[in-house]
Ligand SMILES: Nc1ncnc2c1ncn2[C@@H]1O[C@H](COP(=O)(O)OP(=O)(O)O)[C@@H](O)[C@H]1O
């Protein structure tokens with residue numbers, strides 16, 4: 001894995017703007033990225049993932065609650081990996097009201113229980129909530145939820161189409 | 176001390192843009208801040224401080240080298256505190272070519288040797304380098320350099336003029 | 351972070367938003383919308399021309415406002431979608447939920463036509 | 471990150487910069503400047519109109535270029551300073567180092583006047 005950017009914010013809505021700014025600056029380093037729809041989708045879903053943590057994992061409002069976002073691009077494969085970590089409470093995706101249990105696949109990831117988000121049914125356009133996980137499933141190639149002792153992690157991966165960029169050589173990729 | 180934002184980047188020039196974006200988003204939360212000269216000065220000097228670390232502390236180009244930037248505003252006092260941490264080599268400010276030793280005051284800070292940056296003589300407008308520490312001294316109320324075992328820290332503090340903002344109450348300050 | 355400007359035009363309440371329309375700025379909009387939708391016929395245009403980012407909370411707020419307006423014999427139209435907002439609307443198929451227009455004038459026109467259809 | 475556009479106008483080389491003029495983007499500018507300053511009289515205008523951020527490496531690059539131009543009987547003028555750049559120039563008293571103009575036209579005018587003074 002290549003160079004990593006790690007950001008920790010207080011688990012409050014207003015700080016999601018700092019996450020957005022940071023991810024945007026990170027992605028803008030990749031030539032051509034800012035012109036793609038993917039760029040906007042990524043800013044959106046990472047914001048959604050943070051909002052979910054603040055609203056659901058920290059719904060009881062822990063003091064000193066934080067969200068940590070790690071971002072890296074594998075320069076060999078062009079894969080973007082974003083990991084969110086929080087210290088809030090865990091949930092069992094198979095028992096949640098939405099999305100349906102069939103949206104998840106329980107598996108082990110490095111000897112640990114993980115839930116893989118498969119495809120989420122399209123939410124009714126007239127619903128007032130329940131869009132976050134649908135978006136995440138749509139935008140990322142892989143989404144894993146790892147409930148841990150006193151910690152939760154979300155690992156999200158996406159192949160970036162860096163063909164145009166990599167044509168001009170790896171050094172350009174990050175210039 | 177109040178809510179903290181912490182960012183770690185690879186010690187490479189291109190990532191200073193991520194620091195800028197993050198600090199800018201942080202400062203923009205403070206009403207009226209973005210319209211002040213202080214806002215631009217802060218973005219500038221924090222960039223300078225990062226550049227200095229990348230150029231001087233990591234001049235031998237350590238693999239996996241990182242810079243960590245912590246930012247917080249004390250909501251009681253309106254004091255902005257920014258701390259930089261690197262894992263590069265230390266230097267003795269009193270032995271450096273520039274700024275002159277009189278720019279520094281050696282003291283102890285929490286039982287540790289620290290160098291306090293006092294005022295730096297104005298660099299000649301025709302010099303091609305040596306502006307970074309002058310800027311830092313100009314912009315911040317306090318700048319401390321703490322060389323540590325395998326770590327260096329720079330602690331920079333500035334009172335923000337939040338009078339206008341705080342007139343409308345503390346909740347507005349961060350709205 | 352989010353600026354709200356409002357005006358009344360030909361019996362339609364227009365809300366112009368600028369900035370980030372997200373979880374912590376959405377409540378102001380929700381309040382305005384629920385208020386605007388109180389009296390029939392509730393005709394509202396939300397101009398997103400200045401919005402460079404919106405999240406699913408914002409979408410929920412708009413959907414809620416739109417449903418209230420329809421309950422009151424009116425509607426909520428949106429207009430002025432910038433690219434970052436447009437791509438999200440597309441991904442979410444929100445054109446199935448909202449009537450979407452280029453700008454306030456076109457949205458106003460559409461309301462005028464609905465009106466005459468009802469009047470006739 | 472930093473876009474360079476160049477043109478020749480009345481014997482003056484104009485460099486128009488947009489974006490972030492900082493440590494890792496400055497080398498391109500340095501190269502262009504040293505090249506532009508090779509032949510006397512080296513007259514250069516650096517238009518910072520599109521630059522929203524510059525650092526002390528960028529300032530060093532401009533100072534170096536300016537000194538070379540002066541060595542070659544010319545000068546380097548800067549223009550188009552946006553607020554984030556202007557406040558830094560002020561703090562650093564860079565008006566002591568550079569002739570600063572509102573825009574390319576005014577900087578060009580100034581070069582024309584110097585020229586006629588020399589010619590006369
Ligand atoms: N980070 C999280 N921590 C705990 N629970 C979560 C998290 N993200 C999602 N959930 C659960 O999954 C459900 C669906 O999430 P989502 O699709 O984002 O819709 P919404 O957040 O609008 O309810 C949530 O209602 C919640 O029960």
Ligand SMILES: Nc1ncnc2c1ncn2[C@@H]1O[C@H](COP(=O)(O)OP(=O)(O)O)[C@@H](O)[C@H]1O
Nearest residue numbers: 227228231232266271273304305306307308309
């Ligand atoms: N973070 C740092 N680590 C090690 N040395 C530093 C650091 N910052 C500054 N210095 C030393 O202080 C000197 C003056 O720094 P500065 O005023 O920023 O000018 P410049 O970086 O252009 O030399 C540097 O040349 C270097 O020797």
